Amino acid sequence: MSDATNVPNDLNAFWMPFTANRQFKKQPRMFVGAKDMHYTTSDGREVLDGTAGLWCCNAGHCRPKITEAIQQQAGELDYAPAFQMGHPKAFQLANRLVDVAPDGMDHVFFTNSGSESVETSLKIALAYHKVKGEGSRTRLVGRERGYHGVNFGGISVGGIVANRKMFGTLLTGVDHLPHTHLPDQNAFTRGEPEHGGDLADELERIVALHDASTVAAVIVEPVAGSTGVLIPPKGYLKRLRDICTKHGILLIFDEVITGFGRLGSPFAAQHFDVMPDMITTAKGLTNGVIPMGAVFVSNEIHDAFMNGPEHLIEFFHGYTYSGNPIASAAGLATLETYAEEGLLTRAADLDSYWADALHSLKDAKHVIDIRNIGLIGAIELEGIAGEPTKRAFSCFLDAYERGLLIRTTGDTIALSPPLIIEKSHIDQLVDTLRTVLNEAA
Numbered sequence: 001m002s003d004a005t006n007v008p009n010d011l012n013a014f015w016m017p018f019t020a021n022r023q024f025k026k027q028p029r030m031f032v033g034a035k036d037m038h039y040t041t042s043d044g045r046e047v048l049d050g051t052a053g054l055w056c057c058n059a060g061h062c063r064p065k066i067t068e069a070i071q072q073q074a075g076e077l078d079y080a081p082a083f084q085m086g087h088p089k090a091f092q093l094a095n096r097l098v099d100v101a102p103d104g105m106d107h108v109f110f111t112n113s114g115s116e117s118v119e120t121s122l123k124i125a126l127a128y129h130k131v132k133g134e135g136s137r138t139r140l141v142g143r144e145r146g147y148h149g150v151n152f153g154g155i156s157v158g159g160i161v162a163n164r165k166m167f168g169t170l171l172t173g174v175d176h177l178p179h180t181h182l183p184d185q186n187a188f189t190r191g192e193p194e195h196g197g198d199l200a201d202e203l204e205r206i207v208a209l210h211d212a213s214t215v216a217a218v219i220v221e222p223v224a225g226s227t228g229v230l231i232p233p234k235g236y237l238k239r240l241r242d243i244c245t246k247h248g249i250l251l252i253f254d255e256v257i258t259g260f261g262r263l264g265s266p267f268a269a270q271h272f273d274v275m276p277d278m279i280t281t282a283k284g285l286t287n288g289v290i291p292m293g294a295v296f297v298s299n300e301i302h303d304a305f306m307n308g309p310e311h312l313i314e315f316f317h318g319y320t321y322s323g324n325p326i327a328s329a330a331g332l333a334t335l336e337t338y339a340e341e342g343l344l345t346r347a348a349d350l351d352s353y354w355a356d357a358l359h360s361l362k363d364a365k366h367v368i369d370i371r372n373i374g375l376i377g378a379i380e381l382e383g384i385a386g387e388p389t390k391r392a393f394s395c396f397l398d399a400y401e402r403g404l405l406i407r408t409t410g411d412t413i414a415l416s417p418p419l420i421i422e423k424s425h426i427d428q429l430v431d432t433l434r435t436v437l438n439e440a441a
């Protein structure tokens with residue numbers, strides 16, 4: 001096999017993440033280039049990006065400003081120690097980020113991924129209660145079908161069985177809210193479903209069981225992505241907020257996919273007008289180009305740590321690459337690109353066109369539900385009896401052959417295109433999907 005980088009070479013050594021390795025290596029799918037809305041495959045085909053990479057390339061691909069910023073930074077200051085030393089761009093980026101964050105969230109802790117942002121937020125929550133003199137608040141609450149990355153804290157509060165069942169007892173002291181997917185009542189809803197807002201009241205039951213004095217934080221994705229796009233029922237997030245406030249429990253929104261414009265506002269917190277105490281982000285922060293995450297923290301939480309002798313470290317946590325110079329340069333250029341092109345609110349302009357296009361697939365073969373919000377869409381298929389996930393995965397393979405990148409989770413097709421998408425791309429995406437669905441076995 002060739003070692004050239006534009007054709008598949010020996011595929012054996014690389015154990016691919018979240019991939020059917022044996023299937024892939026028999027029938028590889030390789031991207032060798034990308035520009036704006038398209039990837040180029042190793043056999044020279046253009047593939048329309050219906051997923052912004054992995055929900056991260058919100059400004060599309062190979063955007064000049066971001067590329068140049070990375071190139072320049074690599075030649076100017078490649079690395080600076082993240083502990084007890086600084087460099088200007090990390091501070092500049094933090095300032096630009098809090099400018100777009102909800103009011104009162106004026107502090108940012110840098111990480112390298114969504115998973116690390118989640119771990120960081122959970123640790124801040126526990127430590128916050130400790131510094132406030134409420135160290136008995138150690139319990140964490142997540143939600144069934146939630147995805148919060150792959151580290152131990154994240155899979156403990158997460159609610160995806162396959163991500164949990166192989167890994168022992170996980171964190172202790174974790175409870176889960178019920179998920180909000182109610183297909184019998186909410187199928188084919190545009191935007192927020194009518195039914196299920198009262199499921200937030202389950203938090204009262206959990207609090208009553210353990211007593212509020214033991215509960216540190218609740219973490220939820222405002223829109224759950226990885227388990228097939230679950231959009232919060234009307235009023236649900238506000239009720240969660242109210243119950244958390246009533247009991248002194250911190251509310252964390254995991255906005256790793258909803259952050260940076262996906263719903264038509266910079267963050268889902270603004271879209272739903274519900275303010276959490278922390279927001280976890282990554283992905284769109286650098287347009288997916290360089291690994292970087294950030295946890296946005298309320299002023300109250302941050303300020304609670306800023307006590308004691310000034311020569312002492314206030315919070316024993318951080319990463320070698322927290323606020324890395326090249327990632328910071330990429331983040332700054334990404335935010336500039338978003339601002340210049342109005343991308344943090346563009347999903348709101350396209351919302352109804354996107355919804356009409358997606359829901360036009362209602363009569364396509366196998367479709368049992370369609371859900372959408374902002375520039376997110378989900379098409380749920382009836383699974384093949386006894387072979388869950390197979391039908392959707394076949395659709396993924398066929399769509400790729402037909403020049404469209406989609407993502408599937410279970411038997412749901414999840415869509416999250418770059419926010420630069422044009423109406424003509426939406427038409428192409430939906431037409432291709434219609435063919436794929438109607439030809440699927």
Ligand SMILES: Cc1ncc(COP(=O)(O)O)c(C=O)c1O
Pocket residue numbers: 112113114115116118147148149150221225226254255256257282283
């Ligand atoms: C809501 C949410 N949280 C956390 C993560 C984990 O992010 P990463 O893969 O960067 O660790 C993801 C990734 O898809 C996500 O969707």
